Amino acid sequence: MDGFSTLYMEKLEALKGLYRGLEHEDEMVGYLPHCTFNLNPRAASIDTPLHAYVPKKHVDHMHPDAIIAIAASKNSRELTQQIFGTDIGWLPWKRPGFELGLWLSKFCAENPNARGLILESHGLFTWGDTAKEAYETTIEIINKAIAWFETTNTTPAFGGAVKPVLPxxxxxxxxxxxxxxxxxxxxxxxxxxxxxxxxxxxxxxxxxxxxxxxxxxxxxxxxxxxxxxxxxxxxxxxxxxxxxxxxxxxxxxxxxxxxxxxxxxxxxxxxxxxxxxxxxxxxxxxxxxxxxxxxxxxxxxxxxxxxxxxxxxxxxxxxxxxxxxxxxxxxxxxxxxxxxxxxxxxxxMPKPKMLAGKIALVTGGAGGIGKATANRLMQGRRLRRARRYR
Ligand SMILES: [Zn+2]
CATH class of the missing domain: 3.40.225 (L-fuculose-1-phosphate Aldolase)
Incomplete structure (x- = not known):
């Protein structure tokens, strides 16, 4: 699980007792390191309460275009109900912090049969008892939204084209x-x-x-x-x-x-x-x-x-x-x-590298030194990229 933070669920649950209300939700982030399991130095994401307070083993959170299109519609609540019934719930916009985590927790307690929910103006939460179940629900819900748009959205895009496209x-x-x-x-x-x-x-x-x-x-x-x-x-x-x-x-x-x-x-x-x-x-x-x-x-x-x-x-x-x-x-x-x-x-974030944002102009690129310089500059770029994806 390299790259992931690990936290005690009991300790996270206990944080709910320390919460002083929306005005103070940011201070809750300071408590997350106190919940660390196994001295794992990886910092917990500020999205932690959103995932932790859904009472399921596996929770997915995504921002798929088709789902956000529903979430950013004026009547997103009605659309969600119309497309997904009671399978997928809906919560109004709230900045993704501790308070929203509590809303998710409350939603799950009140809707034990829901398999996920759409957050207004934001994205999708889905869950399951296994990673595979949560993943398959995510794919199913996204595909359902895409299929719904394909049959429902038949108007010309953005009011139709009024300008030509240049060659x-x-x-x-x-x-x-x-x-x-x-x-x-x-x-x-x-x-x-x-x-x-x-x-x-x-x-x-x-x-x-x-x-x-x-x-x-x-x-x-x-x-x-x-x-x-x-x-x-x-x-x-x-x-x-x-x-x-x-x-x-x-x-x-x-x-x-x-x-x-x-x-x-x-x-x-x-x-x-x-x-x-x-x-x-x-x-x-x-x-x-x-x-x-x-x-x-x-x-x-x-x-x-x-x-x-x-x-x-x-x-x-x-x-x-x-x-x-x-x-x-x-x-x-x-x-x-x-x-x-x-x-x-x-x-x-680390300070930018010396040449970040700059464009190098190498003269005499066909000859020995110019060509070697150009190759060297390109190589530096490739090396950096390889390192990032390792
Ligand atoms: Zn998000």
Whole structure:
């Protein structure tokens, strides 16, 4: 069980007696190390109460697109009942902390026959007496949701396409023009690398009628928007009349406006003990008819942020196809993004490596020394990757 924390269940149960209420739920995390079994130094996840207080041996927790699409629909409770009956329960949105753990515990006591539940705006919990049973329930429930969407969601995605998709070559050419310019504008405090995605789900979204209003609603699942920021920046570009110079000329103002909007969100929502405002630049840039560019401190993080935004696109597609899509209330989103426990996690991250976020230009790459230098740089990258996946 390398990589997992191990805790005494009796001690975890006893923590319920120390709980002073929602206002103090964060302090419960400090008690988790006192429940450690066998001196295992692996820190317990802040999700621990969610898993521990479900009175079953095996508990799965996932964020599948089809389930979040139900969870982020305006009538998610009715949809859950309609699709799963009493088999799968439903709980309203609550930040994943100690209080939500108690809600799960209460739900299981009151609904002994349920095999899982959907958390509004968040995801899925399933359980069973064996790992296999919990796993099979998870797969079954996800497949049921997917099948339900396939027969129910027959409207054109995002209100239908209203803009053309540029041919692949032109899409790349536009991205090539934009990426270095955006990178220059957002790398003042921390250098960043970009990732371009023009896969079909992205193209469906960035050519659609409802692109701007849906993008402005923000993502819902907390596990997604910690990577993507709550909202993307939609770049002013018309694929019907492509004028990249006009887009480039307006970029500085658009990025400044996004930053100002982010700072205003921080000011509106901050609390007395909130951490200082983090980088106010967008992570996700959507270009109508072209695709999506994501920026982060290194290439892998930029790619993963893009993947999470594709999840968000799938969620919006499902939810807005069968109901009204609802993002998280702003204050809830802020309280997750600037949660002191998340801040502690960020503080524990290792300092970036010397070349992180930088792009190396090797001249004379065809010759001996230049080629060896390029190979060496690429090798460093490969070695790091191999180490990570070991
Ligand atoms: Zn979760």
């Amino acid at each position: 692949a070559e032109q899409r790349r050419a536009v991205a090539q023009k934009l990426m270095p310019v955006i990178r220059g504008m957002i790398s003042a405090d921390e250098r960043k690398l970009g990732h371009f995605d023009d896969s079909q789900p992205v193209l469906d979204f960035v050519t659609s009628k409802n692109l701007a209003p849906l993008a402005a609603l923000g993502t819902s699942c907390p596990d997604h928007f910690l990577r993507t920021k709550i909202c993307p920046l939609v770049i002013d570009f018309d694929p019907a009349n492509p004028d990249i110079d006009k887009t480039l000329a307006g970029l500085e103002a658009a990025i400044a406006e996004y930053r100002a909007g982010y700072a205003a969100y921080y000011e509106r929502c901050k609390r007395d003990n909130s951490p200082a405002m983090r980088d106010p630049n967008a992570v996700v840039y959507l270009i109508p008819g072209v695709g999506m560019i994501t920026f982060a401190k290194d290439k892998a993080t930029a790619r993963i942020s893009g993947e999470f935004y594709v999840n968000a696109i799938n969620v919006m597609r499902g939810a807005s196809g069968v109901s009204t899509y609802v993002g998280l209330p702003e204050q809830e989103a802020f309280d997750i993004e600037y949660w002191l426990l998340e801040e502690a996690k960020l503080q524990r």
